[in-house]
Amino acid sequence: NAGVTQTPKFQVLKTGQSMTLQCAQDMNHNSMYWYRQDPGMGLRLIYYSASEGTTDKGEVPNGYNVSRLNKREFSLRLESAAPSQTSVYFCASSEYGRGNQPQHFGDGTRLSIL
Amino acid sequence: KNEVEQSPQNLTAQEGEFITINCSYSVGISALHWLQQHPGGGIVSLFMLSSGKKKHGRLIATINIQEKHSSLHITASHPRDSAVYICAVRKPNNDMRFGAGTRLTVKP
Numbered sequence: 001n002a003g004v005t006q007t008p009k010f011q012v013l014k015t016g017q018s019m020t021l022q023c024a025q026d027m028n029h030n031s032m033y034w035y036r037q038d039p040g041m042g043l044r045l046i047y048y049s050a051s052e053g054t055t056d057k058g059e060v061p062n063g064y065n066v067s068r069l070n071k072r073e074f075s076l077r078l079e080s081a082a083p084s085q086t087s088v089y090f091c092a093s094s095e096y097g098r099g100n101q102p103q104h105f106g107d108g109t110r111l112s113i114l
Numbered sequence: 115k116n117e118v119e120q121s122p123q124n125l126t127a128q129e130g131e132f133i134t135i136n137c138s139y140s141v142g143i144s145a146l147h148w149l150q151q152h153p154g155g156g157i158v159s160l161f162m163l164s165s166g167k168k169k170h171g172r173l174i175a176t177i178n179i180q181e182k183h184s185s186l187h188i189t190a191s192h193p194r195d196s197a198v199y200i201c202a203v204r205k206p207n208n209d210m211r212f213g214a215g216t217r218l219t220v221k222p
Contacts, residue, residue: 033210035212040214041214042116042118042200042202042211042212042213042214042215043200043202043210043212044212045209045210048208050208058209058210059209059211088155090157092157101162102147102159102162103147103159103210104159105149105156105157105158105159107154107155107156108155108156108157
């Protein structure tokens with residue numbers, strides 16, 4: 001049971017480089033999310049996709065773009081990486097984007113921007 | 115002020131002790147979630163609550179909507195319970211807000 005798969009697990013970038021974090025889920029979930037987790041702070045929502053074909057900004061969307069490629073895949077792109085984007089990124093999914101739905105998390109991507 | 119506050123930030127207990135982690139929130143919610151983050155970083159959903167109390171094994175979660183407060187209890191704690199416990203609330207607009215987490219260490 002793969003659940004939510006994130007790639008890569010680790011990445012080091014130089015300031016100004018671009019990269020895409022990949023996320024795929026095999027649970028036929030409709031809603032998918034991207035979060036970042038920084039020391040001493042709670043997870044913060046970057047973007048979410050309530051259903052295939054829709055995306056919405058979360059709490060901290062600046063500097064990021066997302067693509068809901070299909071029902072399974074939701075990617076997060078950093079167009080011009082900045083040191084402030086050094087963080088651990090988590091992708092999650094839920095059957096629907098309602099309060100009573102559990103979220104299933106990937107294992108995270110640890111990203112360092114030099 | 116954060117919309118979700120957890121206490122304590124860090125908690126050390128001896129094996130077998132009863133543990134309580136608290137979560138207070140300041141916004142209207144449609145549901146509250148308790149999550150567990152393992153030392154390796156993986157995050158698992160433990161509970162979702164919109165009212166009352168839920169129990170799963172040695173874990174009990176309660177919520178008081180009027181007081182905007184939830185507690186997570188662990189009975190007969192064990193070293194394998196050592197993890198970061200995260201409280202999160204889903205707002206009516208489906209946005210999620212997370213507490214900073216409580217780091218629990220259970221010593222044998």
